[in-house]
Every structure is written in C-alpha cells, then in structure tokens.
Amino acid sequence: MNRYTRRKITEKIMFFLSVMSAFIGIVVLFLILGYVIYKGAGGLNIDFFTKLPTPVGVPGGGMVNALIGSFYLIGLASLFSIPAGILIGVYLSEFGRGPFASAVRFVSETLTGVPAIVTGIFAYSVIVIPMGRFSALAGAFALSLLMLPIITKSTEELLKMVPETLREASLALGIPRWKTIIRVVLSTAKSGIITGIMLAIARVGGEAAPLLFTAFGNSYMTWRPDQPVASLPVQLYVYAISPYEDWHQKAWASALVLMGIVLITNIVARIYARDK
Amino acid sequence: MQEINKEFRVRSSEFGDKAKFIIEGLNAWFGRNQALKNINMSVKQNEVTAIIGPSGCGKSTFVRCLNRLHEEIIGARCEGRVIFDGKDIYDPDVDPVLIRRRIGMVFQKPNPFPAMTVYENVVAGLILEGRKKKSELDEVVEKFLRLAALWDEVKDKLHQSGARLSSGQQQRLCIARTLAVEPDVILFDEPTSALDPISTAKIEELMQGLKKDYTIVIVTHNMQQAARVSGYTGFFLLGELIEFDRTNKIFTNPANRLTEEYVTGRFG
Ligand SMILES: Nc1ncnc2c1ncn2[C@@H]1O[C@H](COP(=O)(O)OP(=O)(O)OP(=O)(O)O)[C@@H](O)[C@H]1O
Ligand SMILES: [Mg+2]
Numbered sequence: 455m456n457r458y459t460r461r462k463i464t465e466k467i468m469f470f471l472s473v474m475s476a477f478i479g480i481v482v483l484f485l486i487l488g489y490v491i492y493k494g495a496g497g498l499n500i501d502f503f504t505k506l507p508t509p510v511g512v513p514g515g516g517m518v519n520a521l522i523g524s525f526y527l528i529g530l531a532s533l534f535s536i537p538a539g540i541l542i543g544v545y546l547s548e549f550g551r552g553p554f555a556s557a558v559r560f561v562s563e564t565l566t567g568v569p570a571i572v573t574g575i576f577a578y579s580v581i582v583i584p585m586g587r588f589s590a591l592a593g594a595f596a597l598s599l600l601m602l603p604i605i606t607k608s609t610e611e612l613l614k615m616v617p618e619t620l621r622e623a624s625l626a627l628g629i630p631r632w633k634t635i636i637r638v639v640l641s642t643a644k645s646g647i648i649t650g651i652m653l654a655i656a657r658v659g660g661e662a663a664p665l666l667f668t669a670f671g672n673s674y675m676t677w678r679p680d681q682p683v684a685s686l687p688v689q690l691y692v693y694a695i696s697p698y699e700d701w702h703q704k705a706w707a708s709a710l711v712l713m714g715i716v717l718i719t720n721i722v723a724r725i726y727a728r729d730k
Numbered sequence: 731m732q733e734i735n736k737e738f739r740v741r742s743s744e745f746g747d748k749a750k751f752i753i754e755g756l757n758a759w760f761g762r763n764q765a766l767k768n769i770n771m772s773v774k775q776n777e778v779t780a781i782i783g784p785s786g787c788g789k790s791t792f793v794r795c796l797n798r799l800h801e802e803i804i805g806a807r808c809e810g811r812v813i814f815d816g817k818d819i820y821d822p823d824v825d826p827v828l829i830r831r832r833i834g835m836v837f838q839k840p841n842p843f844p845a846m847t848v849y850e851n852v853v854a855g856l857i858l859e860g861r862k863k864k865s866e867l868d869e870v871v872e873k874f875l876r877l878a879a880l881w882d883e884v885k886d887k888l889h890q891s892g893a894r895l896s897s898g899q900q901q902r903l904c905i906a907r908t909l910a911v912e913p914d915v916i917l918f919d920e921p922t923s924a925l926d927p928i929s930t931a932k933i934e935e936l937m938q939g940l941k942k943d944y945t946i947v948i949v950t951h952n953m954q955q956a957a958r959v960s961g962y963t964g965f966f967l968l969g970e971l972i973e974f975d976r977t978n979k980i981f982t983n984p985a986n987r988l989t990e991e992y993v994t995g996r997f998g
Contacts, residue, residue, distance in 0.1 A: 551804065623841040623904070625802055627855035627911055628831030637857065641845040 490710050497707030507673050507689075510698060517708055519675045520689040523590075524715075526677070527669055527685055528655055530594030535601035536651055540640075542602075543609025543647075548635055550610075559610075565603040573599045574664035582668060588682040593669025600664060601654045608650025612643040645726060652723035656716045662687035686712045750775040750915060750945040751796060756810035758791050758800055765791040766808070767969045773915075773962075778937060778946040780956035780977065783966035784992070789949040792966065793917040796947065797833040798826040815914075831855070834908035838920040840900035842892035842907070848875075848884050851892040851903055855911040870910055878906035879936050898929025905936065916940065918948040922955065934959050953993055957981050965989045 501516040508515030546559055577596035582588055616639050624634040640647070658664075662685075670682040671692060686708050693705035751773035758766035765788045773779050781789045794800040795808050798819060811818045819829050842851045852871045856862065862870075871888065875881040880902040884895065892903055901921060908916060918937070922930040937946060937959050950956050956963055957977060964974040965986075973980065973989040984990045 617841070619837060619839060619841040620843060622799060622802070623837065623843070624854070626797060626799055626830055626835040626837075627907065628827050628829075629855060629857065630827050633857065637854070638843055638845075642843065644845065 487713070490706065490713055493703075494706035494708075494710030497703040498710065502704070502707055502711075506675065507704075510701075513700065517684075517686070517689060517704065517711075519672060520684040520686045520708065521711070522675065523669070523672070523684040524659065524686045524712075526683060527590060527593050527597055527665070528659060530590060530679065531597035531601055531658070532651075532655070534594075535598035535605055535654070538598075539602050539605025539651075539654075540609050540647065542606045543613060544635060544640070546606070546610040547613035548639065562603045562606045565599065566607065568599075570596075570600060570658075570661045570663040571666075574666060574668055577664065577668045585680070587680075588668060588670035589680045590669055590676075590683040591679045593665045593683065593685070594679070596664035596668045597658050597661070600658045600661065604654040604657060605651055608653070609643075609647050612646040612650065613639055615646075616642045649723045649727040652719050652726070656719040656723065659719065660687055660712050660716050662691045666691070686715075745772050745774045748775045749773070750815065752811075752813040753796075754811040754813070756792075756795060756808060756812060758788070758795055758808035759806065760791075760803065761805040765969050766795070769810070769971050771964055771971055771974050773945060773947060775945050776941060776943075777962060778941055778948060778960040780960035780963040781947065781949045781966060782951070782953065782956050782963060782992070783972075785951075787966040788969040789966055790919050793835070793919055793947055793949055796915075796917060797830050797835055799830070799835065801826070831911050832913050833915040833917065834911060834913035835917045835919065836901070836904055836908055836921045839924055840897050840904050842895070842900050842903050844891065844893040846892055847889045848892050848895070848903060849888040852906050852910050854907055874906040874910040875903075877909055877940075878902045879932055880906060896929075898925050898932065901925060901929065901933065902936070905933070909940075913944070915945045915947070918946065920949050920951060923951060930955075953981070953995070965992060967992070 499516075501514055503516060503521065504518050505514065505516035506519055507517060542558065542562065546555055546562075549555070550559065573596045577592045577599070581592035581595055585592070620638055620642060621634055624638040625631070629637065665685050665688045669685055669688065671688050672682045672684045676683055690705050690708045690712065693701040693708070696702070749772045751771075753769055753771045753773075756766055756769040757764065769792065781792060783789055791800060796812060796814075796819075800806050800808055808820075810820075812820060814829070814833070817824070819826075842848075843854060846854060849867075849871050852874055853862075853867050856867075856870065872881060872885075875884060880899060883899060884903075887895070892900065895903060901924075905916075905921075922933050925933070934955065937948070940946060948956075948959065960977045962975070963977045963980040965972045965980065965984075965988075967988060973984055973986045975985070980989060981993055984993065
C-alpha cells in the first residue's frame, strides 16, 4: 500500500468518525427532547399555566406560581446583573489596562467557573442567614452572580469588536469619551449585547441549585422580595423526588415547559443576532 | 544614512496674521518610538496644505497632533507648541474636546457610524449643543449634505443606515458630518486612497470649494493630488519635515535633493 492510498484511507476513516460523533450527539439531544415531550406533554393543560398547586392527593392544580416565580427571579436578578455586567464590560473593554483591570477580568472569569450550588451557598450565608428566612431577593442575588460574569464577558468581547476608527471618528467630532462610548460604541454593539444577555438568561433560567436554599419555594403566589418564592426548576426537583405519581407527571410537564422557555430564548437570541 | 539637511523657504512670519497654525518644535512618540522629530511649520488660513512622504514617515501622526487626537492612543504623547489662532492647543487650560470641534478630521477609511442612519450621521456631532428642533436639524442635514455634494444622491435614503452607501458616498457623508460641527479647519488623512477615481475627483473638487471658508490640511500619497489641490506642501521623511514650501516650488524646483527624489518617484 503506498503512502497516497494510506492517506486517503485515513482521511475516510477520520471523516466517518467525525460525522458519526456529530450524529450521535444530535441523536442523544433529540432523544432527550423527545423523551421529555413524551413524558411531559400529557401533563400540560390550561390549569398547569393558570392554577396554583393543589395539596397532595387533591387532583388538578398547576404551577402558575413557579412559572411566574421563575420570571420574577430572573427579572430581579437582571435588575442588578444587566447594568452591572454592561458597566464592567465597558470598563474592561474601554479602560481596562493595568493590574486592577486584570484583577477584575480574573475574578470575573473565575466567577464563570464557580458551580451554581456554590453560588447558592454563598447567597445563603450572606442574605438568608442574616435575614433569617428564605427570600426571592436571595434567589435573585444568587442568579445574578451567575449572570454577571456571562454578561460582562460578552459585553467586553463585543465592544472590543467595535473598530477603533469609529471611536476616533467620534472623538474627532468633539464628542467626549463617555458620550462616544454610549452613542457610538455601545449602540454599535447593541444587538450583540442583547443577544449576550438573552443567552445569560437562558443559561441560568433552568438552574435549581442556586435557588434551593435561597428562594426555596412557595405553594402560593407572592411578589414580596423578602418572601420565599417558587420557581420552575426547584418545583420540578421537589416534585420529581416525591413519591407521588401525579407529582411525577407534573415534574415532567414542568421540565417540558422549562426546556421550551430555554429553547425559545436561545432561538430568539440567535435569530436576533443574525438579523443584525 | 545620509545627513538630512532641511530647507525652509517659507517661514512662519511670511503668513503673518494669515497663519492658522504655527507649529514649533513638535515631537511625538508612540511609547519609546519617536514618530515626529522637532517639526516647525505653519499652515496658512483658507489654503490647502498638503503633507506628503513615504509610508510610516509620520504624516498621520502629524495631523493627529493638530487636533489632539494623537494623545488618545495608549502610550502616545507629544511635546512642543501647536499655536492655533494665537493660542497653544497644548496649554493645560485647553479642553481637547473643544479643540476637536474647531478642527475636524476626515479619515482614510470612510467610517460612518453603522448604527446610525444617513441623517443621524450628519448630526452626530451636534449632540453637545443640546436639543435642537426637528426643523432645525432637517435644515442642517440638507445644508451640509449639499455642501458635501451628496444631497442629490441620498435625499431619498436619509433614513437608511449610513453603512449602506457606496464607499465614495460614505466618505462624503463623513465630510458632511465633519462640516456640520462647523469647524474652522479640516484635516484630511488620505481621504481618497480607498476610493475610485470618480469619487476622488468629486472630493477634490469639493475641497476646492471648501477652501474659501475653511483651512485644509491634507495628507496624501498621491503626488498629482497634492499638486492639484494644495497651495503649500510639506515633505516628511522618517519623522522629520524635510522641506516646506509653495506646492509648485516643491514639485518643480525643490531645494532638497531628497524632496526631488521623492516627488520624481525615485524612492518612496
Ligand atoms: N498606534 C501606533 N502605535 C505604535 N506606533 C505607531 C502607531 N501608529 C503609527 N505608529 C508608528 O509611528 C510612525 C509614524 O506613523 P504614521 O502613521 O504617522 O505614518 P504615516 O506617514 O501616516 O504612514 P502611512 O502613509 O502609511 O499612513 C511609524 O513608524 C509607525 O510605525
Ligand atoms: Mg497615515
């Protein structure tokens, strides 16, 4: 067998292997999706989206509290993490030289790698313990710690992609640096930054770990930030480990809804990013 | 390397009170790397002054020192005096932002703001003057697009993105944007080197028209362009100003052998 044939065979094998791996990956993904739809679709009905949970043994009821609670927690978390993440991203991209910026960058990157459960414990010890109870605030704080480094990183990267010539054009018009950043740099990168934020939301929206001992859970609806609040991932967890068949069904249904929300957020973010 | 010997037949005093800029002992650095060495030169009011020289000789750095844009690059600094209308723009009490509003700049690559429409691009520099009425802004937009010889081509596209114009149109949009701030001086850094001959001709013609109201400094690699548009020319080499004189002098009978070699295309 000469070199040429051998190389051709190697190429064929490698090609086959990589296509197979991609195929297996996609199949596994669709199996998960399909299985969740199969198990969860039966539990979906209007009540699921509109009714509060019923006590054990009482049939019917829904998860409206967890659904709204999840959005509420993410909204609260966004209130802090979006402005802070954008500001830190601006700092790192536009002024970020020297040891302090390196330190900020390092901390932010480390924060990205911190497991969600650790973030939860941290929020537990700095908010839940001093306050003496579980609360939406603590849950939102834990979520925002997860969102913050993602938004910071994506903002920094996107701002760095804005060509220097635009900043110079703006400065040369006699527009001060800070107005240049807002009017030219940020607005040029706007759609990318929004995409980054949506991906951050999709990333933390399905997390139960940071909420388990912060927002905890609640069978009722509440808007009070100092009260425990339900969320889809935590309710899913509680229902899934329960011994009741009816709850298992509801856990699958909420898994389906959660997956749908994450999927839609991701798709919207990608379409939005591509359009611009 | 041969001794660079400099020759100035035009001196600052010759321009008298027509001197828009008097540049004295200007040195500029990028970090440790010195890009300009002891530049002494004047720029005459309502005149086009061309800056020529081989790539890397400091032409851009020079014009960017005139509107204090050089210092915006990390690690870049300059020393010396740049007297603009009788006042050193490097005096500690001078606000660079205000200087840049009086000394506009057009860059080599057209750089309209991509997130803004044609209309918004023209008025982009006006935001500091507070809120203006829509009708006033409309007037400004039309006036300066006309002045930049772009109005007829874009009057139906005012609310499209500025990035969707051709590059020649984009460059004229950038000129309109610069004019709208109503500066006294416009610095052009190779404004046509990325454009086709027709767009180039349009911009050169435009420059001739602007001369009566503005003082213009243009960096160019194109000898013919310098000869066509300018009244005075400075020849830079390796960060030094080798010769500064009337343009026809520089091109027909330069005093310095290096200038002659450059303008006749023997190096560069
Ligand atoms: N941002 C920068 N950082 C460091 N050095 C720079 C920077 N810009 C320019 N220089 C250096 O300064 C010197 C002068 O550069 P400048 O851009 O002024 O030249 P130029 O005459 O405009 O050249 P060209 O005709 O290619 O535009 C060059 O040696 C260049 O390498
Ligand atoms: Mg240059």
